Amino acid sequence: MKTTVPESVFNILGNAKLTLLAKISHYLLYFPFQIEMSEKGEFKPIFGVPEVIDNQLHERSWRVLSPKNVTLHEHNTLQKIDILSLSNSGLTIQINQDELNGLFLKNTLLEIHLPHHVSIKVTLEPVRIENNILAEKFKHIGQENESLRKFLFHLHRSQNKELYKNMAD
Numbered sequence: 310m311k312t313t314v315p316e317s318v319f320n321i322l323g324n325a326k327l328t329l330l331a332k333i334s335h336y337l338l339y340f341p342f343q344i345e346m347s348e349k350g351e352f353k354p355i356f357g358v359p360e361v362i363d364n365q366l367h368e369r370s371w372r373v374l375s376p377k378n379v380t381l382h383e384h385n386t387l388q389k390i391d392i393l394s395l396s397n398s399g400l401t402i403q404i405n406q407d408e409l410n411g412l413f414l415k416n417t418l419l420e421i422h423l424p425h426h427v428s429i430k431v432t433l434e435p436v437r438i439e440n441n442i443l444a445e446k447f448k449h450i451g452q453e454n455e456s457l458r459k460f461l462f463h464l465h466r467s468q469n470k471e472l473y474k475n476m477a478d
Contacts, residue, residue: 329356333472336371336465337362358459360397370396373464378424392421397458399436399446423460429453 329340341357361371372394380389381402393401400421421429430453433445450457466473 331359334469335363335365336469336472337364337368358455358462360458361462361465370398371461371465372396373461373468376464380422382420382422389422393442395421395461397454397461399433399444401442401444404438404441404443421457423456427456427460429457 325344327342327344329342331338331340338359338361340359343355345353345355347353362368363371373396374394376392376395379392379395381392381400382389390402390404393403419431419433421431423429429450431450432448434448436444436446438444
């Protein structure tokens with residue numbers, strides 16, 4: 310038996326970028342998902358890794374402070390910069406005046422090295438500087454955003470086990 314779905318409905322659902330919202334305490338989890346059609350003509354949802362939003366004061370991406378084993382490198386160099394905070398939308402770093410005038414105000418390709426040999430290529434856009442701490446948002450992150458969301462979501466779950474204790478892995 311095969312279900313028939315009007316082509317116009319299939320085209321809309323098959324090409325739609327959908328998001329499912331879940332609330333856990335003061336956090337919002339935005340799950341990206343898409344709908345595929347099975348061989349039997351049934352709709353099958355495919356869920357991605359959620360972005361965690363902290364809704365306690367202002368709605369903003371949840372951030373991890375001083376992430377362990379995470380560094381920022383200028384593309385193809387060994388010089389590393391420690392990250393003070395990291396979120397799905399950007400990061401903060403400690404910077405001196407020489408660095409401020411150089412590397413970080415340009416659209417330079419940088420790499421974030423995550424644990425388990427995962428690297429993410431990004432370009433950054435300065436947001437603000439205060440007391441030699443530079444806040445930057447990701448300008449271009451592309452497909453690698455899934456790896457960053459996965460890393461951050463797993464950290465959030467490990468740091469907030471009580472919120473996830475009744476959920477399946």
